[in-house]
Amino acid sequence: xxxxxxxxxxxxxxxxxxxxxxxxxxxxxxxxxxxxxxxxxxxxxxxxxxxxxxxxxxxxxxxxxxxxxxxxxxxxxxxxxxxxxxxxxxxxxxxxxxxxxxxxxxxxxxxxxxxxxxxxxxxxxxxxxxxxxxxxxxxxxxxxxxxxxxxxxxxxxxxxxxxxxxxxxxxxxxxxxxxxxxxxxxxxxxxxxxxxxxxxxxxxxxxxxxxxxxxxxxxxxxxxxxxxxxxxxxxxxxxxxxxxxxxxxxxxxxxxxxxxxxxxxxxxxxxxxxxxxxxxxxxxxxxxxxxxxxxxxxxxxxxxxxxxxxxxxxxxxxxxxxxxxxxxxxxxxxxxxxxxxxxxxxxxxxxxxxxxxxxxxxxxxxxxxxxxxxxxxxxxxxxxxxxxxxxxxxxxxxxxxxxxxxxxxxxxxxx
Amino acid sequence: xxxxxxxxxxxxxxxxxxxxxxxxxxxxxxxxxxxxxxxxxxxxxxxxxxxxxxxxxxxxxxxxxxxxxxxxxxxxxxxxxxx
Numbered sequence: 001x002x003x004x005x006x007x008x009x010x011x012x013x014x015x016x017x018x019x020x021x022x023x024x025x026x027x028x029x030x031x032x033x034x035x036x037x038x039x040x041x042x043x044x045x046x047x048x049x050x051x052x053x054x055x056x057x058x059x060x061x062x063x064x065x066x067x068x069x070x071x072x073x074x075x076x077x078x079x080x081x082x083x084x085x086x087x088x089x090x091x092x093x094x095x096x097x098x099x100x101x102x103x104x105x106x107x108x109x110x111x112x113x114x115x116x117x118x119x120x121x122x123x124x125x126x127x128x129x130x131x132x133x134x135x136x137x138x139x140x141x142x143x144x145x146x147x148x149x150x151x152x153x154x155x156x157x158x159x160x161x162x163x164x165x166x167x168x169x170x171x172x173x174x175x176x177x178x179x180x181x182x183x184x185x186x187x188x189x190x191x192x193x194x195x196x197x198x199x200x201x202x203x204x205x206x207x208x209x210x211x212x213x214x215x216x217x218x219x220x221x222x223x224x225x226x227x228x229x230x231x232x233x234x235x236x237x238x239x240x241x242x243x244x245x246x247x248x249x250x251x252x253x254x255x256x257x258x259x260x261x262x263x264x265x266x267x268x269x270x271x272x273x274x275x276x277x278x279x280x281x282x283x284x285x286x287x288x289x290x291x292x293x294x295x296x297x298x299x300x301x302x303x304x305x306x307x308x309x310x311x312x313x314x315x316x317x318x319x320x321x322x323x324x325x326x327x328x329x330x331x332x333x334x335x336x337x338x339x340x341x342x343x344x345x346x347x348x349x350x351x352x353x354x355x356x357x358x359x360x361x362x363x364x365x366x367x368x369x370x371x372x373x374x375x376x377x378x379x380x381x382x383x384x385x386x387x388x389x390x391x392x393x394x395x396x397x398x399x400x401x402x403x404x405x406x407x408x409x410x411x412x413x414x415x
Numbered sequence: 416x417x418x419x420x421x422x423x424x425x426x427x428x429x430x431x432x433x434x435x436x437x438x439x440x441x442x443x444x445x446x447x448x449x450x451x452x453x454x455x456x457x458x459x460x461x462x463x464x465x466x467x468x469x470x471x472x473x474x475x476x477x478x479x480x481x482x483x484x485x486x487x488x489x490x491x492x493x494x495x496x497x498x
Contacts, residue, residue, distance in 0.1 A: 147455055158462075
């Protein structure tokens, strides 16, 4: 069938519908490397505008670190550009296995398997390790990639209210007839920035004989005293059965992800996980760059300490000026605005003030819970933070929301 | 067996609303398209109905449309109870 005029029109109508509903996403072009100071071309064709980036997952500020770039360049020279193969045919080099061993050491697990991304790790691992006689019990705010992975798995699916341990307990009791119960959670929830109650989750898992799955993508490298992740922060290192995480955020920000955990579960993924079996290996230069990132993270906590200090300063500044924040301890700091148009308007005005942030609204977050998600980085300086705070004060003042809570903001702007 | 809509409504409130959520839900409230129940969490509601009425609702019939309001859920359950 050709791409007929009728078919084309149908797609055009659907895209027009997204625009009308305010759901159309447009890319903004960054003219240079990722960092705290970037130049952005937006809208397309406009002159580049210098802005401070408050929406990257560049938590440790390593995305363009000279040592990481140099290590990646060396990797390119010693191990080539690509491998033209999946891992199990001829796509595994010495450095792939070396990185897996380093990640195992870093995460405090038994073994690790690299994936092209954490999206792929999440998409592949449930199907590889669970079957029809098992049940997956997920927090209702887990990342979309986990939802996709659960959909691909034949095990029964269930959910519990976000971080509600009573509800989780009910579900564990209800599913005692299953062979395996797997509790599934993010470490840091990407839209709210709060941390999973992993210590309580592990206690429930022990009480009701369940396994624990943790996606620590928004935690690896900086949550916990030495940055190992949410399991370190909650004192349950070694007690998580499966950890997935990414090298695309704090750990250098390029790409790649992994499944790490119990030796047998990792081996099942090596044998059965389809994104591992049918997708190309991680490029050697990214492997070499990530090895350097881990060297830096193992050598010093200075970057995660600075990130923590920046987060505290930023959170305190926004709170003191009277903005309504989601409470949490992570470098994801959501400014709650509740109304989708208000979130978009404020993000646009902040951009004009030289502050790059993005508004999030339904269906990315629940209806009536629109927000601007700000993200801190160890690369932010005091001057960056102060300029960001001044811009928020000015723009929020313009919209009259300083000192206002949910009820007052929704009365002014609607849900 | 008559379909107890109030029982379904009570389950929806207990299972899907947070304790501090004062959203008012009626038999006609759009649960899925209104963002109260996501299609993924719908599974527990399906299982609850199957246990309560001793029926099997095939996945093909457990659509987001069929589960969108308490009224449409009751109509769906009634079909299988009669069958």
